[in-house]
Each structure stands twice: as C-alpha cells, then as structure tokens.
Amino acid sequence: MKIFDIEQLAKADKVTIEKQEISSTELMERAATLVFNDIHSKLNGAQIPIKIFCGIGNNGGDGLVIGRLLLEHGYQVIAYVVNYSNKRSQDFLLNYDRIKEVSNNWPSSIKGEDDFPEISEKDFIIDAMFGIGLNRPLEDWVGKLVRHINRSKAFIVAIDMPSGMFADKMPNEKRPAIKANVTITFQSPKLIFFLPQAAEYIGDLQVIDIGLDREYLAKTAVNKQLINKPEAQLLYKPRINFAHKGDYGHALIIGGSYGKIGSISLTAKATLKTGAGMVTIFSPKCGYQILQSTVPEAMVLTDENEETLSNIEFDLSPDVICFGMGAGTSKETTAAFKDLLINTKKPMVIDADGINILSKEKELIKELPENTVLTPHPGELERLIGKWKDDFDKLYKVKKFSKEHKLIVVIKGAHTIIVFNDDLYINNTGNPGMATAGSGDVLSGVITSLISQKYEPLIAAVFGVYLHGKTGDILAEEMSYEGLIAGDIADNIGKSFLDLFKKEMQSEGN
Numbered sequence: 001m002k003i004f005d006i007e008q009l010a011k012a013d014k015v016t017i018e019k020q021e022i023s024s025t026e027l028m029e030r031a032a033t034l035v036f037n038d039i040h041s042k043l044n045g046a047q048i049p050i051k052i053f054c055g056i057g058n059n060g061g062d063g064l065v066i067g068r069l070l071l072e073h074g075y076q077v078i079a080y081v082v083n084y085s086n087k088r089s090q091d092f093l094l095n096y097d098r099i100k101e102v103s104n105n106w107p108s109s110i111k112g113e114d115d116f117p118e119i120s121e122k123d124f125i126i127d128a129m130f131g132i133g134l135n136r137p138l139e140d141w142v143g144k145l146v147r148h149i150n151r152s153k154a155f156i157v158a159i160d161m162p163s164g165m166f167a168d169k170m171p172n173e174k175r176p177a178i179k180a181n182v183t184i185t186f187q188s189p190k191l192i193f194f195l196p197q198a199a200e201y202i203g204d205l206q207v208i209d210i211g212l213d214r215e216y217l218a219k220t221a222v223n224k225q226l227i228n229k230p231e232a233q234l235l236y237k238p239r240i241n242f243a244h245k246g247d248y249g250h251a252l253i254i255g256g257s258y259g260k261i262g263s264i265s266l267t268a269k270a271t272l273k274t275g276a277g278m279v280t281i282f283s284p285k286c287g288y289q290i291l292q293s294t295v296p297e298a299m300v301l302t303d304e305n306e307e308t309l310s311n312i313e314f315d316l317s318p319d320v321i322c323f324g325m326g327a328g329t330s331k332e333t334t335a336a337f338k339d340l341l342i343n344t345k346k347p348m349v350i351d352a353d354g355i356n357i358l359s360k361e362k363e364l365i366k367e368l369p370e371n372t373v374l375t376p377h378p379g380e381l382e383r384l385i386g387k388w389k390d391d392f393d394k395l396y397k398v399k400k401f402s403k404e405h406k407l408i409v410v411i412k413g414a415h416t417i418i419v420f421n422d423d424l425y426i427n428n429t430g431n432p433g434m435a436t437a438g439s440g441d442v443l444s445g446v447i448t449s450l451i452s453q454k455y456e457p458l459i460a461a462v463f464g465v466y467l468h469g470k471t472g473d474i475l476a477e478e479m480s481y482e483g484l485i486a487g488d489i490a491d492n493i494g495k496s497f498l499d500l501f502k503k504e505m506q507s508e509g510n
C-alpha cells in the first residue's frame with residue numbers, strides 16, 4: 001500500500017471532487033459516515049457519554065458530521081468547538097448548522113482554559129481538532145486542552161491524525177499531541193504512524209478507504225510503501241517443477257563463538273527452512289558437533305581456532321554469505337572479517353557482531369559489496385550511524401548512509417523499515433512475541449535464503465521481513481506471544497509461504 005505525503009492527499013481530495021463531480025461537503029459526509037459506521041458497529045447503541053472536540057477546519061467538519069450521525073442514532077453526544085482561529089472552513093460552517101438542526105443546541109464553544117469541560121475516564125472522546133492541516137505550533141491554551149484530554153484516561157478516537165501531531169515532526173513535551181487509543185485515518189496511513197516514538201499517540205490504527213480517485217492514487221509516485229500480504233504476494237517467485245537443489249543456491253553462514261553457537265544454528269535452520277538449496281556453516285571448532293546435530297541438513301566447516309573465528313577459509317563458491325551472528329568482535333575475528341571482505345565479493349547479509357565490527361572499523365564499510373543487506377537492531381544501528389534526535393532524524397541518517405555506501409538497511413523494530421536510497425518499505429507483520437532471543441538470527445537466515453534463491457537483495461530484505469513477521473503472527477495465535485521462541489519461527493517459516501495464497505474469509509485490514 002502506498003504511503004502518501006499529506007500534500008499528495010490534499011491533492012487527491014481536490015482531484016476526487018473534480019472527477020467524481022461531488023462537492024467537498026459530500027466527500028466530507030462520505031468520509032465521516034464511514035467513521036460513524038465503524039464507531040456505531042463497536043458501540044452498538046451503548047449509552048456512554050460521547051464528547052467530540054472539533055476544530056474549525058475540515059477535521060472539525062468531520063467531527064460535526066460524526067456527531068450529527070451519532071445523535072440521529074440515539075447516542076448521548078456533546079460537541080465542542082475549539083475556537084483556535086476565526087478562519088472557519090465552509091464545510092465546517094455548513095455542518096455546524098446541520099448538527100444544530102438535530103440537537104437543537106449550538107455546539108459548546110471553547111475559547112480558553114476556563115471553558116475546558118470535565119472529562120471522566122468513562123467518557124468516549126472523539127478528537128477532531130486538527131487533521132492534516134496543522135501547520136504551526138498549537139497556541140498555549142490549545143496545547144493545555146490536549147494535555148487535559150490526555151490526562152482524563154478516557155477512551156480516545158482520533159480522526160485522521162491525533163490532533164497536535166505534525167506529519168513530519170515527533171510530538172514531545174513541548175509539542176503535545178492527543179494520545180489516542182484508536183486512530184482512524186483516511187485513505188492512506190501517514191509515515192509517522194509507523195515510527196516507534198509515535199506509537200503511544202496512535203494506538204490501534206485503522207485506515208478507511210474513502211474512495212479518493214483511483215487513477216490519481218495509482219499514478220502518483222511515492223517513496224514509501226506499507227508491506228502487507230498483497231504486496232508480498234507480488235514478490236514471491238514460484239518454484240519450478242523439476243527443480244534441483246542447485247537451482248536454489250548455496251548459502252554460507254559464518255559466525256558463532258563459544259557459548260553462542262545457537263545463533264548460527266538458528267540462522268542456518270531458517271536459511272534451509274526458507275528454501276535455500278544448500279547451506280554450509282563456518283564456525284569456530286567448538287561449534288562442530290553442536291551444528292552437525294542441531295542442523296544435520298547443513299555442512300559444517302570449522303576455523304582452526306577453538307572458541308572464536310580467526311581465519312575464514314573455505315573452498316567453495318557460495319551464492320550468498322551471511323556474517324556476524326554470535327561472532328564477537330575480538331581482534332582476530334575482526335581481522336578475519338576484514339580478509340573475508342577483501343577476498344570475496346559475493347552478495348552479503350551482515351548481522352549482529354558483523355555490524356558491530358563495521359561500527360568500530362568504519363573503513364571496512366567501503367569493502368562491502370553493493371546491495372549488501374545490514375540488519376541492525378536499534379543499539380547496533382546507533383553504533384553504526386551515531387545518535388539521532390528523533391525517529392525522523394534516524395530515517396534521514398539511514399537514507400544518507402544507504403545512499404553513500406549503496407547498502408540496504410533493515411531497521412528492526414515493531415514496524416521494521418527497509419531503507420534503500422530514499423525509498424522506505426514498512427513492514428506490517430510481526431508482534432511483540434517476536435521480541436525474543438534469536439529472532440534476529442532467524443531473520444538473517446530468511447533473507448540470506450531468499451538471496452541464495454536469486455531474489456534481488458532488496459526484494460529478499462522486504463519479502464524476508466514480511467515472511468518472518470507473518471510466521472510470528474501465525475504462531476502467536478497457536479502458542480501466545482509469551483510462548484513463542486526463535487526456534488519456533490525458524491521451524492515454521494513454511495507456514496508464511498502457505499498463508500501467502502490462502503483465501504481469506506475477509507479481506508485483510510491494516
């Protein structure tokens with residue numbers, strides 16, 4: 001699913017009005033009716049106090065329409081107009097009159113702190129103060145109102161965006177925004193919704209298709225995409241009949257050290273379970289017996305050193321090399337990694353201590369082949385690119401790093417983001433059960449395996465992250481978040497392939 005900028009969405013709005021020959025009022029009615037339907041289906045007529053905070057622009061207009069529809073269906077609604085400006089939009093004004101026809105009262109006006117209503121934790125709040133039109137800091141009293149609503153512990157549904165949140169700046173103490181339980185957004189999610197620092201403001205995300213002009217949406221280029229099943233299906237390469245194991249490549253997994261052999265065992269297993277034709281593991285000597293018994297399908301080569309990697313020599317020509325899991329960052333291992341980089345130019349996946357070594361020895365980065373995939377977790381990423389001010393700054397720095405070194409960076413997190421040049425691919429599978437030891441080792445194996453099967457490295461990263469998360473989602477239903485461990489994910493990657501083309505009873509939401 002494309003993720004549009006807010007300028008593109010505002011344009012889509014205009015194009016839709018022209019091409020569908022509808023008024024902006026009708027488009028607002030359509031969008032707000034869809035939100036009403038959703039809320040109504042959940043509240044099911046419950047007589048709980050609903051307080052709607054409306055701004056004076058079109059987000060406020062949406063709020064007034066939702067309020068009118070709720071009143072018409074017998075809900076207890078109080079609508080407030082937050083008068084932060086005198087520049088009321090036309091559609092706001094029209095719906096201001098219309099709600100009065102139903103409630104027989106004008107909405108209450110809030111002009112300053114003295115007008116703030118009491119909010120109980122039993123209230124149901126609809127936040128329609130600002131949407132994508134927010135373009136400057138909130139006035140002091142409006143910021144106080146946002147904090148007042150947040151303090152209430154009431155259940156909050158934000159319309160289009162949590163009010164106070166800019167599309168391109170993180171909220172913080174000085175820049176308050178509504179902390180919604182649910183955000184119902186129109187047509188396209190906004191990038192900020194997927195950044196970790198915004199999570200506490202967004203709550204659960206729902207994207208509502210309000211029927212904006214399909215042609216405009218299809219034609220308009222974006223550099224951000226959300227990866228759900230429909231996108232993943234397009235990435236899959238069917239296996240051919242009469243295939244031979246050579247058709248799916250030979251992956252070489254290098255890593256491990258005394259006490260950390262399990263990591264490469266997980267990576268190797270995931271590489272095989274994702275479909276690589278052959279896997280060879282290269283580990284310190286101490287890994288030999290463990291690996292032969294935990295992953296009998298893989299071949300094992302060992303270093304001359306007992307406990308850590310010191311000299312990575314092999315007489316084979318792999319299609320892809322994955323380096324780093326459990327390797328440590330000792331002097332010998334660093335030197336061995338350096339030799340490996342200088343002597344081989346095979347496609348590579350670098351994880352964990354591989355990334356830590358690159359962070360310490362920055363000049364090694366230029367030895368990485370183009371399109372190498374790096375899979376850092378936040379700590380590893382910080383060591384690699386330095387501290388960032390906020391999540392937007394992090395993306396800026398990673399894009400710069402990716403462009404400068406021609407690398408693919410997989411920023412692991414609740415929504416893992418794959419960065420290549422200026423393009424972002426935001427994964428929408430996975431769950432908190434996957435925050436478990438070794439989960440990253442499995443991901444490296446999945447990506448390595450896809451590269452070995454001749455997926456382009458970028459596709460392998462995007463598709464691999466999707467499959468890994470999907471496997472976790474399928475397993476969480478069977479065994480709970482708590483019960484899920486990395487070995488389960490490695491063992492069950494096949495389920496995510498099966499799921500790709502399984503017919504859904506209902507189409508997948510976002």
Ligand SMILES: NC(=O)C1=CN([C@@H]2O[C@H](COP(=O)(O)OP(=O)(O)OC[C@H]3O[C@@H](n4cnc5c(N)ncnc54)[C@H](OP(=O)(O)O)[C@@H]3O)[C@@H](O)[C@H]2O)[C@H](O)CC1
Binds near residue numbers: 087159212
């Ligand atoms: N795009 C769509 O598909 C649809 C969007 N809808 C809804 O409309 C809003 C966007 O509405 P808009 O009127 O453009 O903007 P807002 O309602 O978010 O904000 C209102 C105006 O407030 C002014 N502004 C901005 N920042 C501040 C501030 N800090 N303090 C005071 N005032 C501020 C600004 O106007 P100016 O001219 O004063 O700059 C805003 O325009 C969208 O989010 C949806 O909810 C449609 O209903 C359906 C289709």
Ligand SMILES: [K+]
Binds near residue numbers: 160
């Ligand atoms: K809002």
